[in-house]
Amino acid sequence: MPEQDDNDWPVKAYKNIAFLKRREARTMRILSEYLEPESRFEDFNVSDTIVFFGSARVQSGEDASAALKAARETGDDKAIARAEQNLTMSRYYEDARELAKRLTIWSKGLEKGRRRFVVCTGGGPGLMEAANRGASEAKGLNIGLNISLPHEQNDNPYISRELNFEFNYFFMRKFWFTYLAKALVAFPGGFGTMDEFFELITLLQTQKLGKKVPIVLFGASFWNEVINFDALARYGTISAEDLDLFVRLETVDEAFDYITGELNKAALMHPGGSL
Numbered sequence: 001m002p003e004q005d006d007n008d009w010p011v012k013a014y015k016n017i018a019f020l021k022r023r024e025a026r027t028m029r030i031l032s033e034y035l036e037p038e039s040r041f042e043d044f045n046v047s048d049t050i051v052f053f054g055s056a057r058v059q060s061g062e063d064a065s066a067a068l069k070a071a072r073e074t075g076d077d078k079a080i081a082r083a084e085q086n087l088t089m090s091r092y093y094e095d096a097r098e099l100a101k102r103l104t105i106w107s108k109g110l111e112k113g114r115r116r117f118v119v120c121t122g123g124g125p126g127l128m129e130a131a132n133r134g135a136s137e138a139k140g141l142n143i144g145l146n147i148s149l150p151h152e153q154n155d156n157p158y159i160s161r162e163l164n165f166e167f168n169y170f171f172m173r174k175f176w177f178t179y180l181a182k183a184l185v186a187f188p189g190g191f192g193t194m195d196e197f198f199e200l201i202t203l204l205q206t207q208k209l210g211k212k213v214p215i216v217l218f219g220a221s222f223w224n225e226v227i228n229f230d231a232l233a234r235y236g237t238i239s240a241e242d243l244d245l246f247v248r249l250e251t252v253d254e255a256f257d258y259i260t261g262e263l264n265k266a267a268l269m270h271p272g273g274s275l
Contacts, residue, residue, distance in 0.1 A: 029168065030172060033169055037176055040165075041180070043162075044163060046114075046163070047116050047180075048180050048181070048182040049118050049143060049180040049181050049182065050117045050118070050181070050183045050184075050185065050259065051177055051181045051183070052120070052121045052127065053127075053185070053189060053197060054126065054130075054131075054186065054188060054189045055092075055127050055188055055189040056122075056124045057125075057126050057190075058086075058090065058093050058126045058188070059089075060090060060093045060097075060130070061090045061093065061094050064083070064086045064089075064090035065090075067083045067086060068083035092130075092218070092222075094130070095218065095251075096130035096185075097130040097134035097137075098134060099134065099185065099218075099252045099255055099256060100119045100130070100131040100134030100135045100138075100142075103117065103256065103260070104134065104139075104140035104142070105138045106260055108139075108140055115141060118135075118142060118143055119140065119142040120144075120145065121142075121144055122144070122145055122146065122192075122196075123155050123156065124146065124154065124155070127187045127188075127189065128144070128156060132144060132158035136160075142158070143160070143163040143164075144156065144163065144164045145165050145167065145173050145176055145177060146165060146166040146167065147168075148166060148167070174199060177196065178200060182211070183213060183216075184213060185215075186215070186218065187219060188218075188222040204245050205238075212262075214259060214262035215245065215246035216249050216255050217248045218250075218255055221250065223248055230243070
């Protein structure tokens with residue numbers, strides 16, 4: 001344990017930072033990542049969330065267009081091809097932004113006193129930023145559940161300051177994604193997006209969740225190419241009925257209508273579902 005200045009002693013245990021970082025205090029750190037977010041959600045009357053997952057690498061249309069222009073000026077064919085691909089993918093940034101904005105406007109018109117269906121993301125750049133941005137543009141509180149990582153993860157500027165979190169433990173971050181979620185929208189993404197989607201879908205498949213969570217895989221053309229869900233059912237590694245645990249949709253209108261329709265007939269009639 002690092003030495004402390006003599007003037008610091010005696011020190012209260014809960015103020016002893018050197019101790020709190022030790023292995024012996026791991027249980028306290030884990031408990032803190034449960035109790036501290038819980039208290040903040042209660043302070044801001046957050047009842048439940050709509051969770052957005054998606055790649056941290058997808059750029060906004062504006063940024064992707066500027067990057068393509070710069071790449072063309074270099075004449076580098078590989079850079080141009082990458083920039084063109086990024087511009088194609090930027091449609092998902094703009095769709096996530098628009099969907100989050102529309103869902104936030106809708107949720108603000110619901111019951112007074114509690115904040116229902118607050119947009120929640122992993123708090124980073126890319127498609128997470130897009131969703132936080134859309135909610136912010138609708139003048140709604142929104143949540144960022146960040147995680148300490150060596151790269152790609154830094155909080156975006158659109159998260160509501162009071163609901164910007166940074167977790168040390170992945171499993172505690174996933175707990176908060178799941179515990180408050182009343183709906184999930186998974187945009188195109190990589191390993192992290194797939195990990196989060198498959199964990200939640202497994203909880204639903206095994207009936208470990210005491211609530212119904214409508215799940216949208218946004219960008220049906222992307223998901224149908226990247227993961228052959230129908231083949232899993234055909235080979236018998238999942239049941240055909242498991243394909244009904246989620247829907248694959250292509251447009252903002254489809255996603256908005258599906259999510260609000262499901263929440264209106266389920267979560268609003270039976271609030272407070274739990275794990």
